[in-house]
Every structure is written in C-alpha cells, then in structure tokens.
Amino acid sequence: MPLEYKRNTLVVADYKKSLKIYRDILGFSVNYINTSAVDSYSYPVFNIPPEAVATFVALDSPTQERTFALTEIKGITLPKHTGPRLSVTVIKVEDLKNTITKLQALGLETLEIRKDTTDGKSYYEQAFVDFDGHLILLYELI
Structure with a gap:
C-alpha cells in the first residue's frame, strides 16, 4: 500500500x-x-x-x-516559541510577491526572499511567521 x-x-x-x-x-x-x-x-x-x-x-x-x-x-494560553523553530510548513503559491505583501499588511513577520534551484527547477522562496508563531515557507516556481 x-x-x-x-x-x-x-x-x-x-x-x-x-x-x-x-x-x-x-x-x-x-x-x-x-x-x-x-x-x-x-x-x-x-x-x-x-x-x-x-x-x-x-x-x-x-x-x-x-x-x-x-x-x-x-481556555488556556498557548506558549510562544522564542528559540529555534522546530518545524516549517511549505506551500507553493502563484504570486509570491503579492502574497507576501498581503501578509505584511497583517503585520506578520517575514524573512528575506531567496532564489534557489533544486533538481533543475528554479524558484523564489520566502517565509513568514503566522499569528501563533508557526513558520510557513512559501515558494513560487520561476
């Protein structure tokens, strides 16, 4: 299976x-x-x-x-993580720049954008931290 x-x-x-x-x-x-x-x-x-x-x-x-x-x-206070991040969720988007602009308008922390190539595919990637401290990495194929 x-x-x-x-x-x-x-x-x-x-x-x-x-x-x-x-x-x-x-x-x-x-x-x-x-x-x-x-x-x-x-x-x-x-x-x-x-x-x-x-x-x-x-x-x-x-x-x-x-x-x-x-x-x-x-009914409880959720913990805030301040040390090294323990996981990341990776999501493909169609328009990274516009998506990040909308996330920044919500006041969310964003990391630097990067360009990378893996397995012959080029993409831009940029991460943000959501309201609860989860790291989310967005990428767009070039």
Missing part, C-alpha cells in the same frame, strides 16, 4: 483570525468546522487539558480535500 500524506494541523489561538491568512490570502477553503468532544483524539495528541475547548477547522487546497487544518484551543 502506498504512503499517503493526509494533512498538517496547526494549533492556533483564534481560528477566525488565522483564516485571514490560510483562507483569504493563501487560498485554502473551509471544508468543515467542528467543536471537538472532550474525548476527541486531539486532546491527547496536542496535550490539551480537559478544561480547554478545541475547535477543528478542516481546510481544502484547490487540489486536495482536507489537506490542511487548524485546531483552535480556547
């Missing part, structure tokens, strides 16, 4: 605020929004205390259903 990658899920403090990035700018669409039951597997997976409320937001890319998700946690 072939390996199948289902989705990446980010824990966020406010899914409506996060949708300004992932839906309105990056182009994901909402598949469904569901308040998680206390016995949901999300609680042990994300180490969510039982007094917190988790809301799951499944997002579709233009080419794949439920390929990305947000899990909003209310």
